[in-house]
Each structure stands twice: as structure tokens, then as C-alpha cells.
Amino acid sequence: MIQKTALIIRHVPYEGVAAYREPIEAAGYHVDRIDVSDPVFATLDLTQHDLLIMMGGPMGVYETEAHPWIAIQIERLAQRLEADRPTLGVCLGAQMIAAAMGATVYPGPAKEVGFHPVRVHDHALTSPLRHVVDVPVLHWHGDTFTLPEGVELLASSHVYEHQAFRRGSNILALQFHAEMGLDPRFNDWIEQWPGCIVEAGQDEASMRAAHDRLGPAAVAAGQAMIAEWLEGLD
Structure with a gap:
């Protein structure tokens, strides 16, 4: 039996x-x-793995001159999305x-930094995002995006309208960080971006306490959200 593969970028x-x-x-992927x-990375085919997971970073998608790999990633990601390969x-x-x-x-016009819930839209209450209803999750960003054509908006917040969307069963985009809450690298985030905390009206002590x-x-x-999403992949 061939094991499924997942690639984290x-x-x-x-x-x-x-x-x-x-x-x-737990869903059976070798990661x-x-x-x-x-x-x-410059020559990597992003269509090959059964699952692709792309995480966060402080750079903006539009900062292609400072980060030439961004254009490469978007071009190859587009090929994967065109093939409807499972992508998070x-x-x-x-x-x-x-x-x-x-x-x-x-x-965007403001930094969204701190723990607060997203508003899962009524039509998405049967989606995997039902698990985060009324649960404060970590937000840490200042950029936002227009909603792509052909996707379903799943969640918003009081700061930004576009917090989560999906296309069919296989493509899921999450602006918020429900993966963070027990990872000691949270301390690195605080040390790397103290200005974001201040700009969002927070302070380091309250951020650590909330965490x-x-x-x-x-x-x-x-974890429950991602597990359910993985179960529903085509």
C-alpha cells in the first residue's frame, strides 16, 4: 500500500x-x-504531493522583488489549484x-493581532469551520485580499471580512492561526514582531497571558477542523 504524502512549505x-x-x-500522510x-525549492513541482500545506510569514505576497521565490511559488501553486489537488x-x-x-x-488598514473568534457564516456552519465557532483563535496579520472568483467565503472577523474561504472540498484558505496555542515558537513571534503587537493595541504580557x-x-x-477537512477530501 502506497502511503499518502504531504508537503509543508x-x-x-x-x-x-x-x-x-x-x-x-493521523489521516495517514507521511509529512x-x-x-x-x-x-x-526553485525547481520543485508543487503538484506531486497528495496534500500541500503552506504556512505563514511576515512578507507580503506583493513583495516579489525582495523575495523572488514568491512569484515561483504562486506560478506553481496555480498549476496545483488548476488540477484541484488538496491544498491548505x-x-x-x-x-x-x-x-x-x-x-x-x-x-490592510489595521493590524489584526491577538486572540478572538471568527464569525462563521450561516451557510458554513456544517463545514469543518463549525469547530471554531465561538472559539478565540490567534490572528497575526496586516494584509488582506479580494475574494477570488468561484470560492465560498466561510468566515469573517470584526477586523477583516475575508478570514476563510474554500473552493469545493479540496482547497481551504485560513487567514487565522488555529494551529497555534501550544507551540513554544509563539515566543519567537512576539520577539520578531513587537511593533505589530503595539500597533494592534496589545502588549506582550497580555498576549502571553491570552496564549x-x-x-x-x-x-x-x-485540529478538529483540519481532521474533518481531510476526511472530506475528494
Whole structure:
């Protein structure tokens, strides 16, 4: 029996798959990972793995001059999406999916940083996002995107309308970070981006306290969401 394969694309070392690894492995996938800084990434065929997971990062999708790999990734991601191969994007990864579908990614008017729930739309209450209803999850971004054609908007927040969308059963884009809540790399996020915390009206002590208090429930909800999504793949 051939084992299913999953590939995680990591844009920076401190933004990994975190708690999503458990449901992915439980669904029977052998998980590989590649960093965009790896020379192999420039020639990598993104259609080959059974599942592709793209995580977050501090760069913007539009910063192609500073990060030449972005254009490469979007071009090859578009090929994967055209083939409707199972793909999950988180934060920057979600913005990559939007861009590969022809949407515009741009700096938003505010930083969305901290733990708060998303509003799952009524038509999506039977989707895998039902698991995050009323659950405060981590947000950490300042960019947003226009909604691509042919997708279903699943969730919004009080800061940004476009928090999650899907196309059919196989393509899922999540702006928020329900994979984070038990991962010690959260401390790296705080150390890397203290300005984002201040700009969002937060402080480091309250962020750490919220992480300790709300993180376990966020992770449990996020893992249940991803497990159900994986079960429903075509």
C-alpha cells in the first residue's frame, strides 16, 4: 500500500505547521517539509504531493522583488489549484492561494493581532469551520485580499471580512492561526514582531497571558477542523 504524502512549505523557520501536524499524520500522510530558502525549492513541482500545506510569514505576497521565490511559488501553486489537488493555506499561505486564483493581496488598514473568534457564516456552519465557532483563535496579520472568483467565503472577523474561504472540498484558505496555542515558537513571534503587537493595541504580557489561557482550546478546535477537512477530501 502506497502511503499518502504531504508537503509543508515553510516561509520562515518560526512559522511551522504546529498543531496541524497531528491530524495530518493521523489521516495517514507521511509529512515532508521544505523551506523556501532551500535551493531545491526553485525547481520543485508543487503538484506531486497528495496534500500541500503552506504556512505563514511576515512578507507580503506583493513583495516579489525582495523575495523572488514568491512569484515561483504562486506560478506553481496555480498549476496545483488548476488540477484541484488538496491544498491548505494558512495566513500568508491563504493569501498565496488567493493570489494564485487571480485575487489581489494588499496591505490592510489595521493590524489584526491577538486572540478572538471568527464569525462563521450561516451557510458554513456544517463545514469543518463549525469547530471554531465561538472559539478565540490567534490572528497575526496586516494584509488582506479580494475574494477570488468561484470560492465560498466561510468566515469573517470584526477586523477583516475575508478570514476563510474554500473552493469545493479540496482547497481551504485560513487567514487565522488555529494551529497555534501550544507551540513554544509563539515566543519567537512576539520577539520578531513587537511593533505589530503595539500597533494592534496589545502588549506582550497580555498576549502571553491570552496564549496560555486560550491556546489549548484554540488548538483543539483547529485540529478538529483540519481532521474533518481531510476526511472530506475528494
